[in-house]
Amino acid sequence: MCTEWQSWREGKHSCELGHEAVGVVVDAAQSKRLKNGDRVVVMPHAGCGTCPACLAGEHIHCTDQRDLLAETGSSSGIGCYAEYLLKPDYLLHPVPDDIETDHAAMAVCALGPSFTAMERMQVTPSDTVLVSGCGAVGLGAIINARTIGARVIAVELHPYRTDLARALGAEHVLDPRAPDLIEQVRALTGGYGADAAIETSNNPAAPPVVLELLRARGRLAFVTWSGELPVKRITGKGLEIFGSWHWNHEQFGDRMMQRVRDARPLLDKLTTHRFALADVADAFALQATGRCGKVLLYPAGVPDRMPAMGTAKAEPAL
Structure with missing residues (x-):
C-alpha cells in the first residue's frame, strides 16, 4: 500500500x-x-x-x-x-x-524512489545523508542509505515514525519545527551541512529548508511534488538537484x-x-x-x- x-x-x-x-x-x-x-x-x-x-x-x-x-x-x-x-x-x-x-x-515504492535518488547522487559510505520526512518512502530512504553504509540524519515530527527511523538506523532524528534546525545539522556535520539530502515529506515548506541543511556543493533529490526552491541559493551553494520518481x-x-x-x-x-x-x-x-x-x-x-x-x-x- x-x-x-x-x-x-x-x-x-x-x-x-x-x-x-x-x-x-x-x-x-x-x-x-x-x-x-x-x-x-x-x-x-x-x-x-x-x-x-x-x-x-x-x-x-x-x-x-x-x-x-x-x-x-x-x-x-x-x-x-x-x-x-x-x-x-x-x-x-x-x-x-x-x-x-x-x-x-x-x-x-518502499525502496525504489530513494534507490534512484541515491544512485543519481552517488551516495557512498563516507556520506552523511539527510532524509526529510519519515513516511514509508522516507523510511525506505533510511534503509537504502544505511545498507550502502552512509550515515543518516532524519527530520520527522511524528513520534511513532521518529522511533521507527531510529530503529532502522538513523543516527539522529530531528524535529522539523526546531528554530535551530539548521544549526543542529551543521553541529552534527562539522559545521558544513549534510553531503546529500532527500526530501520525501511533500510539505510545501520543506524544500528551501532542506536546501539550507546541505553543505556547499551538496546533492539534493526530490521524491515529492510540493514546494519551490530559490534559484539564487541553488546557484550560490553550487548544488546538484535531482528529481527521482521511481526506479529503472x-x-x-x-x-x-x-x-x-x-x-x-x-x-x-x-x-x-x-x-x-x-x-x-x-x-x-x-x-x-x-x-x-x-x-x-x-x-x-x-x-x-x-x-x-x-x-x-x-x-x-x-
Whole structure:
C-alpha cells in the first residue's frame, strides 16, 4: 500500500486503487519473457515500451501511456488492490527464488524512489545523508542509505515514525519545527551541512529548508511534488538537484534485488502491519494515523505463517 489512503481520507471514490505489487503470473499469454507461475515485481503505470524514455527503461516517464482496458476490452484490471492485474510483460521484473515475496514487495515504492535518488547522487559510505520526512518512502530512504553504509540524519515530527527511523538506523532524528534546525545539522556535520539530502515529506515548506541543511556543493533529490526552491541559493551553494520518481528495473533490476537481500532485517522492521484485502478500510484508517511503516495488503488474506507482530491487531516492537 502507498498513498491511496489520502484519497480515502478525502472521500474520493476509485475502482482502480493501487500502483505497486508483487504477484504470480497466472496467464503469460504470448510472452517470451515470462511463464505461468513466475513471481514478479509489478512496476507502476503502463509505458508504451517504444518511446525514448521506455527504451531507456524509464517507463515511469513515458508520455504515451497505454490504455490497457481499451486494448483488452476489460472493464477492470489495472489497479493493484485486487486478485488479478493486467500488465505488459516488460513492466514485470522476475523475483529470484531466494527472495521472499514480502521482501520483494519492498522493491517498488518502499525502496525504489530513494534507490534512484541515491544512485543519481552517488551516495557512498563516507556520506552523511539527510532524509526529510519519515513516511514509508522516507523510511525506505533510511534503509537504502544505511545498507550502502552512509550515515543518516532524519527530520520527522511524528513520534511513532521518529522511533521507527531510529530503529532502522538513523543516527539522529530531528524535529522539523526546531528554530535551530539548521544549526543542529551543521553541529552534527562539522559545521558544513549534510553531503546529500532527500526530501520525501511533500510539505510545501520543506524544500528551501532542506536546501539550507546541505553543505556547499551538496546533492539534493526530490521524491515529492510540493514546494519551490530559490534559484539564487541553488546557484550560490553550487548544488546538484535531482528529481527521482521511481526506479529503472531494466538497468538496475539485479542491483535492486541485491539491495533487497542486503536489507532483509531492516525490511522486516519497515513492514509493520499486514491486512487482508477485505479489511482495506481498516488499513486506510491506520495509515491516516501515521502509526505505521509499510503496510502490506493480501487479496487472499494474511498468510498464517506471519508473526503476530506483523498483523493488523498488534503494535510492532521497534
